[in-house]
Amino acid sequence: MQPGNGDWLVGSPTGLELAAALWLGSVGLLILGLQPVLLGALYTEGHVSGDELALVATAEMVAIAIGSAVVAMLLSARNMRWKSAVLLVLLAIANVWTAHALSPGMLITARAAAGLAEGGLVAIATELIARSRRAERIGGYFVTMQTLAQCALALLAALYVIPAAGSAGGFNLLAIVCVASLVVAWIVPDEYADLPKEENFANVLTVASMTALSCVFCYFMFFGAVWAFLEPIGGQFGIDGRTVGLIVSTSLAVQVMGAMTATLFEARIDYRIAITAIGVVAMVSSLVLASGPGLTAFWVAALVMGFILLFIVPYQIRLAITADETRTAVLLVPAAQLFGLAVGPIAASLLIDGKDFRPVPEFAAASAVASVALLGLFILATRRRGATA
Structure with a gap:
């Protein structure tokens, strides 16, 4: 990314590069719309009790928060394409792991691991949003994109995937989305220019x-x-x-x-x-x-x-x-x-x-x-x- 223009404090990503970054962040937050459907299926199938269901959900939420904070605060905004690809692969693995988990403990561990990768993907988007002079507007685009994606996937999972393949099919669907999004990972700017003042x-x-x-x-x-x-x-x-x-x-x-x-x-x-x-x-x-x-x-x-x-x-x-x-x-x-x-x-x-x-x-x-x-x-x-x- 080159020095900023009128719309950006630093850098000048194209519309396609911005959309790619926002999509990766949306992939990281797909679970927010799908949790009721996927966790409800886990409960119906007898994989978890009501209390264990709450622990699975909480573990993933907390892990997303930690992952987004750690990646945003501690890792440099360099080699973003490779980082995006690695996070997508790790999230895909965690989703497949969840699909094959047999015990509540394994489910909690798998969703916590997924949450850390999801948080990292959220940071890919928020790092770029923070560099815009119109961060509020781009933040609005971000929540619109992620919610539309959640709606579409929740509908697909609830009407077709889970009735046919159960909760495992739902988590495998998330893994497929991650793998397909690897193409998008190579569109994001490889480097986000440093903000005017040091982040700390x-x-x-x-x-x-x-x-x-x-x-x-x-x-x-x-x-x-x-x-x-x-x-x-x-x-x-x-x-x-x-x-x-x-x-x-x-x-x-x-x-x-x-x-x-x-x-x-x-x-x-x-x-x-x-x-x-x-x-x-x-x-x-x-x-x-x-x-x-x-x-x-x-x-x-x-x-x-x-x-x-x-x-x-x-x-x-x-x-x-x-x-x-x-x-x-x-x-x-x-x-x-x-x-x-x-x-x-x-x-x-x-x-x-x-x-x-x-x-x-x-x-x-x-x-x-x-x-x-x-x-x-x-x-x-x-x-x-x-x-x-």
């Missing part, structure tokens, strides 16, 4: 950066808590599992709409207003679920949550850029999001009393409030930083 951990260990990343973490903790327990929450209020499954499937399409809408409007709305408004909507939606809603209210609350999930992402990217102009903090936004998705269900589960799942959406509402409160602290920190400067 010190840029993240500031009040502004830590508050911004904590704001992101709490927001995704809200969503992770509700989504993991949506079926038992619905069941408590007389909504059957099949209907909840339809709501989850519909939500994926609504998430695409949210991502596309954010891409169109990200430049017209101040990130502080957007994050605050979305936090309020998240709180209200969670309280609706805690209030014993009827079927219509349950549908509306769940779909609203699906819409705002990805709508907020471009604004969170802007938040991280404002916190750290060297853009090191931006590289850790996916890690903060994924840690939130992983911690939310675990934290909420500690509040469940028998078969009463009301504390889960109540916890989610508190997480949304915490996210908005942290935004307020961030605004105060940045004002103080500006006054000091």
Whole structure:
């Protein structure tokens, strides 16, 4: 990559090179859309119990977060084609390993290994996004592409692959996507030009950066808590599992709409207003679920949550850029999001009393409030930083 042009701080990737990098990141996050289908198949086939299923899901989420942070922070942005190819091969192997795993322990280990490779692929995309002058807009393209891919693959797996070949077929399908994507790996820029200032951990260990990343973490903790327990929450209020499954499937399409809408409007709305408004909507939606809603209210609350999930992402990217102009903090936004998705269900589960799942959406509402409160602290920190400067 050569010195930057008007659209890039450094470098000047072509549209095809950018699309290739975003696709590789999307491959790393395909599991987010497929987890309910694939893990549900593992549970139905008797490979894991309910508790073991949660451990498999959590292990992979945490590993993706760790993988994205490690690759973004510790490895240089050189030889990206080879790194992309190696990560795709490792992920393909982990998916095939999962398909043949016979015990819960092996499944947890295989999905944790897959998560590390998936996180590395996410970093391939976020490293390039961080170098754009319009990182928020490209972040919107990224979440749109990944969600469309998740929708298509979830539909293929649920309707054709899993009925014919079981959960093993679903994981083998992911492996095939990885191998096919090796062609794309040779399109990404081989080197990402260095950002104007050196990337290092010190840029993240500031009040502004830590508050911004904590704001992101709490927001995704809200969503992770509700989504993991949506079926038992619905069941408590007389909504059957099949209907909840339809709501989850519909939500994926609504998430695409949210991502596309954010891409169109990200430049017209101040990130502080957007994050605050979305936090309020998240709180209200969670309280609706805690209030014993009827079927219509349950549908509306769940779909609203699906819409705002990805709508907020471009604004969170802007938040991280404002916190750290060297853009090191931006590289850790996916890690903060994924840690939130992983911690939310675990934290909420500690509040469940028998078969009463009301504390889960109540916890989610508190997480949304915490996210908005942290935004307020961030605004105060940045004002103080500006006054000091």
